[in-house]
Amino acid sequence: ATPTALMVGTGRGAQLGILIRGPEVLESTRRVDTVVLDKTGTVTTGRMALVDVVPAAGESAAEVRRLAAALETGSEHPVARAVVDGAGELPEAEDFANVEGLGVQGIVEGHAALVGRPRLLAEWSQHLPPELEAAVEAAQAAGRTPVAVGWDGRARGIVVVSDTVKPTSAEAVRRLRDLGLSPVLLTGDNERAARAVAAEVGIDEVIADVLPADKVDVVKRLQDQGRVVAMVGDGVNDAAALAQADLGLAMGTGTDVAIEASDLTLVRGDLRVAADAVRLARRTLATIK
Ligand code: ADP
Ligand code: MG
Numbered sequence: 001a002t003p004t005a006l007m008v009g010t011g012r013g014a015q016l017g018i019l020i021r022g023p024e025v026l027e028s029t030r031r032v033d034t035v036v037l038d039k040t041g042t043v044t045t046g047r048m049a050l051v052d053v054v055p056a057a058g059e060s061a062a063e064v065r066r067l068a069a070a071l072e073t074g075s076e077h078p079v080a081r082a083v084v085d086g087a088g089e090l091p092e093a094e095d096f097a098n099v100e101g102l103g104v105q106g107i108v109e110g111h112a113a114l115v116g117r118p119r120l121l122a123e124w125s126q127h128l129p130p131e132l133e134a135a136v137e138a139a140q141a142a143g144r145t146p147v148a149v150g151w152d153g154r155a156r157g158i159v160v161v162s163d164t165v166k167p168t169s170a171e172a173v174r175r176l177r178d179l180g181l182s183p184v185l186l187t188g189d190n191e192r193a194a195r196a197v198a199a200e201v202g203i204d205e206v207i208a209d210v211l212p213a214d215k216v217d218v219v220k221r222l223q224d225q226g227r228v229v230a231m232v233g234d235g236v237n238d239a240a241a242l243a244q245a246d247l248g249l250a251m252g253t254g255t256d257v258a259i260e261a262s263d264l265t266l267v268r269g270d271l272r273v274a275a276d277a278v279r280l281a282r283r284t285l286a287t288i289k
Contacts, residue, residue: 009284019265028247029281038233039187044163048082052160054135064157068149070108082161101188101212113151126150143196170201172271212237219244
């Protein structure tokens with residue numbers, strides 16, 4: 001009877017839009033008490049929009065945007081798409097490289113350029129002048145993501161991008177809480193942008209400014225505290241954390257790498273279905289006992 005009930009559970013999952021790697025996954029699903037949610041693309045739509053361009057003193061906003069967009073053409077990050085969309089004709093970048101979780105670098109029209117977190121520019125001693133510091137502060141205070149742009153050894157401007165919380169995320173968090181799970185928001189984005197999203201969906205625990213390689217350590221740390229951790233993510237940068245979690249859930253709208261690292265896939269990318277998965281696992285296993 002036991003295997004049959006489990007098979008029925010996984011079949012019911014498919015009807016709900018949950019792909020379950022194998023029947024044994026239901027056991028870890030049932031035991032979960034903490035759910036770590038990636039921010040960009042999981043709680044938010046990940047379809048970012050460019051909302052502002054702030055040039056450093058003596059620089060042109062159009063030029064800051066143009067070089068940033070030229071470089072970002074090589075990246076598939078949501079930030080990159082926002083910067084590139086609508087930028088028009090762009091020069092080609094050479095020696096392009098992704099700096100995981102920080103930004104991009106390359107050469108545009110002979111200028112060695114960097115686009116990414118202010119931290120990336122700081123690593124190359126491109127420190128922000130006061131007017132750009134102020135722009136970063138203002139963007140973060142508004143819950144937005146400031147992206148610094150520099151070339152030829154100097155920070156030249158800030159482009160500001162903004163993400164939107166999915167309309168279903170607040171209800172999803174409420175349902176997860178109703179099941180007794182503690183939600184945690186985890187992101188590589190800045191703390192204040194993360195807090196703004198967390199407040200909007202009803203999450204108190206926020207872990208921000210985390211590099212992709214460190215997301216897995218955050219999951220381990222929670223496990224060391226005795227918590228049984230589900231991780232929900234969509235990105236390449238979430239894969240290791242998804243694999244480390246007691247239960248990995250991938251957004252079906254996310255990358256193949258995330259899906260392959262996970263135990264469950266939420267086919268439609270609807271976070272509310274994560275709560276359905278937990279409820280289904282509890283019911284299925286209760287039938288067996
Ligand atoms: P998340 O954890 O929310 O999915 P990431 O780890 O992918 O975010 O990125 C963290 C931060 O790094 C972004 O918020 C952005 O500031 C910066 N970043 C990453 N990739 C790029 C890029 N291609 N261009 C500019 N900034 C980037
Ligand atoms: Mg993401």
